[in-house]
Amino acid sequence: MKPVIFLVTALTDVKQDGFSVKLRALLEQQVPVQILFADLNFLERATFDQLLATLAVTNPALVTVTDLFDIFANDQGSPLSERTRMRVDHTNLTVRRHTSATETVVRYLYDDQLLEEQHFTADQQLSYQNFYQDNLLTQVVFWGKQQRPVTISNFQAEALKETLLLNAQGELVYRFMREEQPVQKIFNGKDAATLQVADPATPQSEALPSKKSREPAGTLTVRNEQATIFKVMDYVDATDFNGIYDFYRYALKRLGAADARLYVSVSQNVEMSAVLPNQLIFNY
Amino acid sequence: MRAILSEVHSHGNQQSLTLELIDVPFVVNDLAMIFMENNAKASRLVPIKRREHHHVVDVTIAVPAFIFEQDNQREFSWAMYLTFNVDTKHYLLEVESEYVSDRHQLTLDSYFQFNADSQNHALFEIHTGQNPDEFVVNSINLTKDGLTVTGLNTINDQPLENQCLLLENAATATVTEYEIATELLRGLFSVTVPIADLTAAGPYNLYVEYDYHSQHVRQRLVLDRELTGQSGAQALPSGRIGRLERVADGRLQVQTDAPVSLKRKVVALGSKAERVKAGLHQLHEKLSNRYMRWLFKQGHRPFAATTIIFESFGGRQISDSPLAIYQMFKQLYPGFHFVWSVERELVPYCKANHIAYVVRRTARWARTLEKAQYWISNARFPAWVKKPKYVTYIQTWHGTPLKKLGLDIENVMMPGTTTEAYHRNFVQEANRWDALVSPNDYSTQIFRSAFGFNNQILKVGYPRNDELINATPVDITALKQKLKIPLDKKVVMYAPTYRDNQFVEKGKYTFELPFSLADFKQRFGEDTVLILRMHYLISNALDVSEYSDFVYDLSSYPNISDLYLVSDLLITDYSSVFFDYAYLKRPILFYPYDYQLYQGELRGFYLDYEHDLPGTIAHNEAELLVNIRNGLRQPDMSQNAKFQAFYERFCAIDDGQAAIKVVRYVMHQIEANQ
Numbered sequence: 018m019k020p021v022i023f024l025v026t027a028l029t030d031v032k033q034d035g036f037s038v039k040l041r042a043l044l045e046q047q048v049p050v051q052i053l054f055a056d057l058n059f060l061e062r063a064t065f066d067q068l069l070a071t072l073a074v075t076n077p078a079l080v081t082v083t084d085l086f087d088i089f090a091n092d093q094g095s096p097l098s099e100r101t102r103m104r105v106d107h108t109n110l111t112v113r114r115h116t117s118a119t120e121t122v123v124r125y126l127y128d129d130q131l132l133e134e135q136h137f138t139a140d141q142q143l144s145y146q147n148f149y150q151d152n153l154l155t156q157v158v159f160w161g162k163q164q165r166p167v168t169i170s171n172f173q174a175e176a177l178k179e180t181l182l183l184n185a186q187g188e189l190v191y192r193f194m195r196e197e198q199p200v201q202k203i204f205n206g207k208d209a210a211t212l213q214v215a216d217p218a219t220p221q222s223e224a225l226p227s228k229k230s231r232e233p234a235g236t237l238t239v240r241n242e243q244a245t246i247f248k249v250m251d252y253v254d255a256t257d258f259n260g261i262y263d264f265y266r267y268a269l270k271r272l273g274a275a276d277a278r279l280y281v282s283v284s285q286n287v288e289m290s291a292v293l294p295n296q297l298i299f300n301y
Numbered sequence: 302m303r304a305i306l307s308e309v310h311s312h313g314n315q316q317s318l319t320l321e322l323i324d325v326p327f328v329v330n331d332l333a334m335i336f337m338e339n340n341a342k343a344s345r346l347v348p349i350k351r352r353e354h355h356h357v358v359d360v361t362i363a364v365p366a367f368i369f370e371q372d373n374q375r376e377f378s379w380a381m382y383l384t385f386n387v388d389t390k391h392y393l394l395e396v397e398s399e400y401v402s403d404r405h406q407l408t409l410d411s412y413f414q415f416n417a418d419s420q421n422h423a424l425f426e427i428h429t430g431q432n433p434d435e436f437v438v439n440s441i442n443l444t445k446d447g448l449t450v451t452g453l454n455t456i457n458d459q460p461l462e463n464q465c466l467l468l469e470n471a472a473t474a475t476v477t478e479y480e481i482a483t484e485l486l487r488g489l490f491s492v493t494v495p496i497a498d499l500t501a502a503g504p505y506n507l508y509v510e511y512d513y514h515s516q517h518v519r520q521r522l523v524l525d526r527e528l529t530g531q532s533g534a535q536a537l538p539s540g541r542i543g544r545l546e547r548v549a550d551g552r553l554q555v556q557t558d559a560p561v562s563l564k565r566k567v568v569a570l571g572s573k574a575e576r577v578k579a580g581l582h583q584l585h586e587k588l589s590n591r592y593m594r595w596l597f598k599q600g601h602r603p604f605a606a607t608t609i610i611f612e613s614f615g616g617r618q619i620s621d622s623p624l625a626i627y628q629m630f631k632q633l634y635p636g637f638h639f640v641w642s643v644e645r646e647l648v649p650y651c652k653a654n655h656i657a658y659v660v661r662r663t664a665r666w667a668r669t670l671e672k673a674q675y676w677i678s679n680a681r682f683p684a685w686v687k688k689p690k691y692v693t694y695i696q697t698w699h700g701t702p703l704k705k706l707g708l709d710i711e712n713v714m715m716p717g718t719t720t721e722a723y724h725r726n727f728v729q730e731a732n733r734w735d736a737l738v739s740p741n742d743y744s745t746q747i748f749r750s751a752f753g754f755n756n757q758i759l760k761v762g763y764p765r766n767d768e769l770i771n772a773t774p775v776d777i778t779a780l781k782q783k784l785k786i787p788l789d790k791k792v793v794m795y796a797p798t799y800r801d802n803q804f805v806e807k808g809k810y811t812f813e814l815p816f817s818l819a820d821f822k823q824r825f826g827e828d829t830v831l832i833l834r835m836h837y838l839i840s841n842a843l844d845v846s847e848y849s850d851f852v853y854d855l856s857s858y859p860n861i862s863d864l865y866l867v868s869d870l871l872i873t874d875y876s877s878v879f880f881d882y883a884y885l886k887r888p889i890l891f892y893p894y895d896y897q898l899y900q901g902e903l904r905g906f907y908l909d910y911e912h913d914l915p916g917t918i919a920h921n922e923a924e925l926l927v928n929i930r931n932g933l934r935q936p937d938m939s940q941n942a943k944f945q946a947f948y949e950r951f952c953a954i955d956d957g958q959a960a961i962k963v964v965r966y967v968m969h970q971i972e973a974n975q
Contacts (some may be wrong), residue, residue: 018370035342042372198389205302206395206422209382212337213393237302283342287384287393290335290346297369300342 094188398423436520530634622697625764700877762954770957799836888932889916915947
């Protein structure tokens, strides 16, 4: 069998039953599985690792996880400006510290104003920094296992606005700009609903419908949704990506997925298929 | 908004799928088809480029790309979706189909088929890892003529060499070989074991042998479904009863049961008498019940046996596509019950040709129509004929539309109706059709618009034209002999349309030939004969007895395709006959002697009459005679660019398998409803 790559773009992907069923089936057949963790929210990586440990418990050695930093760490990017990354002078600030079994949190306050929050792992490695203005979250710098900034996420009114992916030299390689956009998803049956919307509410009949009782031909269901989309800006070679799925395609290509058996979440099948025409894609 | 799989063409390892798009905007982004394998949940997207005729799109796929390694999976069932975007609207339509394609054998142990699920959504099914020792037959029937088997004679379009049928008597271990030399249709053989060869006590096993890729193959015959519709029992010359059986794994065997003894016959007679008595009682009960149901205006119950009604031109003929479908059914599935709905004057013809019939507008006709499960007709039934819910109604229609139809006619001038009533009746009738046969994309588009038709289109070509495509020169000679046409003379056929303005009173027409038969005979009579094929409403108004040695009035000949086949040139005006005749690639001459009147005042045309026709237009009698001479000098039109463009547009479905495709559609319905 060809090498297998699972694309994971969010924690919700991993929580689907299909993910664990397919992963376990492959591991039971001793098939090595590579997971591309392409979640732009790197903070979810720790939770992902915990979930994966429970799923791949039978044969963890067969599973390798690669994230976007691993793929692009050595690509040449653009230097960050001084203003891009927030910094707080800790001199004369009040420091508050809390240690639990899993992490240590250190807060820096100016009077009653929270300015920075540092999160350390149990082994005292800096995991991520939160920066605040007027007590509102404005930036998160994720450090990860590399012990260097990997991503910088900027927030507006505590909503994610953009995420910057850095390389091993701390240069900017990709900027992912988040937008909310109303979309309509229009489909004509329960099977199409399963592919088209994450939680199809179309009633499902247990009995096979008879010829005379099926829905009138041409009946469409319209679902209005607020879609989150990411625009991608390339600081490596100015590639014009047509959205985040086109970027996932590129990341998979860099990972060598052309010769691999690719598994994607069924809820993203339509979008991923569109950027990978004529390629056989498996769904979980 | 719908996407319907309407056609599949094979080009070696590639399959070309045609989708009919209904209410899908022309300007869309990212138009593509997604195939989703239902077992492994694997998918594949194929981008679509839209053609000029924007209501249909073509998708070409390579079959091997749809087979993959997955847990020893051998059955691949691909659902199909059409996807596209319009601004921020994302569309995903499950592709519909009631279309069932032929079984396409890929290798000795794999095949694929386009099918439909219970909700009439399209499925592309690939079966691999099949038993290579088995040969799946298309049909098998044991009749008084013998044991007839039909099946594929190709694997992935490669002909099978030295194919023969083997009949093995299991009791004596003797094997008889029958050469397979008859091709029923392209890709489908037919072979018959004479009934006399089944005399000895059996059972008999059946095998097929052939050479394929330098390999000699012997396979046991199997049927992959029940024997429904097949003729399975027959008295053998030895007095035994021959009986077809599907034994283990669908393998076919002919059992030969011992003759029934006199004692058992007497006992059986007694029980039969009891059954008849019980049957009469039941009949009485049934009639009473029927009367009650009638009183309460409730519907009928279907016959226990599958019954198919055929009707052609309102019962006035046994002809056209319904006849071609009927003949294919009789050949492949004689176990069903077939009944023709006919006018009373056709009764002698039906009796002479052993055709089961019911006479229209009789109580038996109404009862038979209401209790049958399938209607196949080429014209409309009267609006007062109620279609029960269990009936599947297949409308073959009777020609590629040239003159405007239905809703497209703005001014209907037919006695006894108004434009509004005509439109209303057309739409009501059309939407009783469960499937409508279409010969090309052009017709499909018109059928949708003119009939307001929303159901399944079977774009398979006209079954009546199979004969034109499949006929050989030997067949044509035999036809000429049958029609008593001299073999050494050329044949010109004149087949004009009927004119609405020839009404003098409801149902009566008048007609005169628009050219001189005397002139025609003088110019061409020495080496040419003329066939007249007039509309059935006016054929009785002609008197050509003076020219009996030169003119053949074959207006009432039941099968117009036979007349096309024997003709070297066709003259017509506005009749849609030229769409069919074009399949022969022979010259066509147009003689619209009343063109201005016809176009201006009557129905108008879908085509540009001056530019789109596949032949020369003669505007007067002199031009007609000149063009006949030119036409007879150019018997093959395939090198004529204008003609060829017409052929590509209207006659591209030329595989000669339309009838069997409609039969497959009906069989799919029969199996789904069982």
